[in-house]
Amino acid sequence: MDLSTSYLGFRLKNPVVASASPLSRTVEGVRQLADAGVGAVVLSSLFEEVLEAEARRHGALVEAGSERFAESLTYFPEAALADAAPRRYLSLIERASSAVAIPVIASLNAVTPAGWTTYARQMQDAGAVAIELNFLPSLPVEDEVSGRVIEERQLEALRLVKAVVSVPVAVKMNPCYSAAGEMARRFAAAGADGLVLFNRFLCPDIDPQALAVVPSGGLSSPADGRLPRAWIALLRRRLTISLAASSGVEGPDDVAKHLLAGSDVVMTASALLRHGPEYAQVLLGGLCAWMASKGFSRLEELRGLLAAEAR
């Protein structure tokens, strides 16, 4: 069975891609995913704001006890003092890339123009074969900023990154645009080499017993696959760039459905988190079995079979 596919210009041995998740936060996790047979791995995202917050926190903790008492003017060795450089992330890229044979894609969420360009270039230099721009839905704190402005910011970030890197750049869109289709076109026009549909907004929950806001589990279920699938089916014949489906993958059927809608690859984090990295084998095995039952021998025969007609 030939499961090979193309994504962002790479030839992948199969279409199951591990998307950004805690599994892809460590070299060991990436190795496990590769051993389980996924076609590519997207590393857990680098967030500029998190990086800055960490540096601020480190700075405050270092300052906390210093210059107060004559015997202990500092508490930490200067050599190890933290800064906002993403060394941990770049090291992950370097080590993960050399540890596995499959493509390792970096994921970035920055907030400043300098953040987008600096980190993207550093990611490329560290060995990332591609960069995924992780655009989150806009948060309520920005309720005075118009949708158009936010869209323009994202497009500008994409242009900036494209201008400084030579590796392919994918955009992980969120579904909350007024006109997601138009936005997809504009991303493509701005140079995106691929689109990932969709990012999800992990809303917190409330515990009425504890009277507390608590984090939600955050894993997707098969029903969550419908929205990205619908959009992929709509966009497949209108765009020539790569399309990746994300969300709602629980079993091999979900993989098949996304492929039939027209995705080049199918990304999953939830299923791998729920069942462990080795579950990739189950997905791939199931996909092969289904293909055999339907008489397909190559992935290309079925991809986009049920995509919507181009106008």
Next chain:
Amino acid sequence: MRATVDGNEAAVTVAYHTNEICAIFPITPASPMAELADTWSASGRPNIYGSVPTVVEMQSEGGAAGALHGALQGGALSTTFTASQGLLLMIPDMYKIAGELTPTVFHVAARSLAAQGLSIFGDHQDVMAVRQTGFALLGSSSVQEAHDLAAVAQAATLRARVPFVHFFDGFRTSHELNTIELLSEDDLLTLVPEELVRAHRARALSPEHALIRGTSQNPDVYFQARETVNPFYAQVPALVEQSMEALAERCGRRYHIVDYAGHPEAERVAIAMGSGAETLRETVAYLAARGERVGAVTVRLYRPFPGEALLGVLPQTVRRIAVLDRTKEPGSFGEPLFLDVLGVVAEASTRNERVAMPEVIGGRYGLSSKEFTPAMAAGIFAELATARPRRRFTVGITDDVSGTSIPYGALDIEPAETLRAVFFGRGADGTVGANKNTIKILGTRRYAQGYFVYDSKKSGSETVSHLRFGPRPIKAPYLVEKAGFVGCHHFGLLGRQEVLARAAPGAAVLLNCSQPPERVWETLARSIQERILEKGLSLWVIDANRIARELGLGERINTILQACFFSISGVLEAGEALDRMKEAIRKTYGRRGTKVVEANLSAVDRAVEQLARVEIPDEATSTFELPPLVPDSAPQFVKAVTAVMMAGRGDELPVSALPPDGSWPSGTAAYEKRNISDLVADWDAQACIQCGNCSFVCPHSVLRAKFYDRRRLADAPPGFRSAPLNARGLPDTRYTLQVSVEDCTGCALCVEACPVTAPKDPTRRAINLTWRDDVVAAERRNAAFFETLPDAERPRVDFGTVRGTQFLTPLFEFSGACAGCGETPYLKLVSQLFGDRAVIANATGCSSIYGGNLPTTPWTTDAAGRGPAWSNSLFEDNAEFGLGLRLAADHHGARARARLAELKDQLGPELVSAILEAPQRSESELAAQRERLAEVRQRLLALSIPAAIELQSLLEYLLRRSIWIVGGDGWAYDIGSGGLDHVLASGRDVNVLVLDTEVYSNTGGQASKATPLGAVAKFAAAGKAVEKKDLALQAIAYGSVYVARVAMGADPQQTLRAFREAESFDGPSLIIAYSHCIAHGIDMRDGLDQQHRAVASGSWPLLRYDPLLRANGENPFLLDSPRPRIPLEDYTSRELRYSMLATSDPAEAERLAALARDAVRLRWETYEEMATRPAHRFPADARKER
């Protein structure tokens, strides 16, 4: 190249670049030298010969000296950095190193020795204690000299083969920032060329040309062999001179082993070493320019003593000489420099090498960094001009006991071109950091000097920064006395007399104040207004706290006030100054990200906008005065002595005011109401379940609980809070948890420990933080009333529960430990449970500092005047010191029992038997014994026979005495490890409490053998690569030691049980207590939660090992915490000591984290196996019944 560095950096820059091995141990004030060397080594910086020096931290200075001796015998260029007690510990090796003619330089930030009290500050007691070892001694008197003479020493030692101590004054020089010229690599290579290195290497021990060193010599040859070195010593002065000349040729700075400055025909001369010599030189220049025939001699090479050179520089006209020693040798004919000078001059005169013998007098000055000023120097010359100068004298103090002190007036010799500024700040506000920044900003344009005075407390500490700027190098190693600019960074500090006292007439005073400018004047106390008017000061104000709050800078008001300084002082043209400041902000804060940079840049702009000058009326208008520092009810000593020290005027106290033997009254911290936190604890009587958790964990003993008869409330002030006591059978009893808000540090550990959530409001607990200003007046009244309520009778208290212990009065209170300290709750618990019969031996470290650093100390007494008797001997000997206390108590106890038995018939056989057989384990048994002893004391009064008189003096030893040996991990795991091991093996009844912060906390976070695998610390910047020593298992191996590992934040009940079992065990006990620490890089509020995580992750398993169980045939090893139930990362990732490695070296962090996980698992498996062994598989306690 010009640079602004402190003396430590100046010296280590040379030492590091001209050595191959640095063997060190942290000690104030020398630690920064070792830390810099370690930082450079870790970053791969090579020395001038192209290799990267190896820096190794040892277990003590004795160990460092041993390693150094070995490295030197191995032919490596080797050095160390030390001070004080550390240098003393090196003495045995120093004799060896010198005896073997081994070149090395020890760089010493000279410091006081612990005598009647410890002092971290500077004088020459330590270097004078090694003058007999055979080391040459070379002293620097400024930051520039500390740099230059470090190189001279290195060059000379390799040429002479005589080892050197290169010293400079601790703090005054080691910590003074000054603008100096740095030697280049080429300069150093010229001074210390490689052929000297090769010659040294050629003398290494080597099997290729084998020989032996370190023989045992007998009466036949030892003496002669000892005399063989004389020629080597004889040439040292000339070789040092040559090196100094070579330095002068390279860089133009000319020094001599002995230098003279002053009038060419001086009649009066003063002689000194170290920074005092610089003050002397400057004063002499000033006086000589005004026609006085005075001179100053600087002795740089002190050993071998350069008598010839001294005679060479002394003008023949000299009639009187004052020799100044920065040391004290009680009982000697005079201090050492004086004796040397006297001897040299006398010898020359008797041999007719001088025309006339001048009169030589000797004086002491500057002990423990006591100021030595031009006024004092002038005072010495005035003394020399009197008809009969004192033969021995002191200067800088008032000695009303022995009459040694000489008078001096006021003298300002500083050039008008020098801008002098003083800043009063708090540790938390960043004032010192900002001033260091200012020096850097200005250091490239002008010459700068900075010296910083810190507090004796670690929480709410105050700082004073002394800055000077000028067009020429600044040579003024003393505090700024007449400042043209005074920054008072907290309104409350204005009450300190020192603030306006340091202002020169017409100076500008900047005050951080929440009042608008037009209302500031009326908020000032009358005496402050009067001082402002007297001196004609201008007053500027800014509300820096508000700006900082608005910009999200929290307590960090430094940038705002720094901008104001630049605006007012005119040290640079305002526009340029602010531009440079902004440039510095981008550089300093750049690594923290854009938000921090932007906030600080905005702070500069807002500061300039909002800075305002206060209109000062012609006369004082205020009708109120500053409140007294201590209440009128305070004891006389507190009012006469302690309060003066609290006010920052301790320098004014005469000798007679101070105890002669180092014994000070307990409990003085209670009189110092510091009001250091804006937020304080606030009790919710309705929500509270009276569990006692909050007061159990309170590090500062500010939460006290009492129960009392309801009728007592009749006298309570309005607003006094109480609730029905939550206990059966006591219906008319009320409960109050009182907060000492004036002592509260706002650490919030109580809030975190509270298990209650207020109904309807999940954000509130039964104890919360509130604004101090809103409650302080009422709570002061409440606390005073609370004091009048009776303490619980100890036999009525349930000692076995956390809830019960809240009713035991803490005899350790209001210490100056860091807010939220993880150590102090354990000490407070000891004081509550056993304090009225405890003697505490306390190793040097954090606990000896917050426990015994003057002016006020926390160990206190109960209503009957009983409480812990506390003492600190040294860092290294604490276990032995404590054992000695035990031996003495046991000896006295045995003697008392014998006498009591002898007097059985006279005293009553029943009473005597009852005393001798009293079990004394429970509190009621102890109370009963106290009653019996009181009865015996009465009956003894009727007997006048010698045995009765002796027994009177020993009666107290018939009450079971509780000996506690307390210290940190630096002591227990490293420097005191051998002694601790021995004491644990002694079988004696001592209780050892190790406050384990897993790092040297007091000296600033150096790695110890308690530092866990993967944690970052100084000297383990790349992450500690060896697992923490399992001290518990080591002690368990003896079979006769009670051992417990506890973490109050994880299981307070287990902690309590362990403390009680340990104390009651008749033999050695060891408690290893997890103590969260600011050096872990945590928000201290999370300290208890981190303790919980340490235990839950298996990093810190709770255990007890009780030999009594073994004796009863049970398994003595009790594993008190459940199996690890959270990943190790859930504990470690929250602490900077672990997470910083993940940022700096991610791959190594992951590698060490994986090994740490394995280590935790392995240890847990071992413990689990031990917890299931039968008793006979543990060693028996072989001691006889005692």
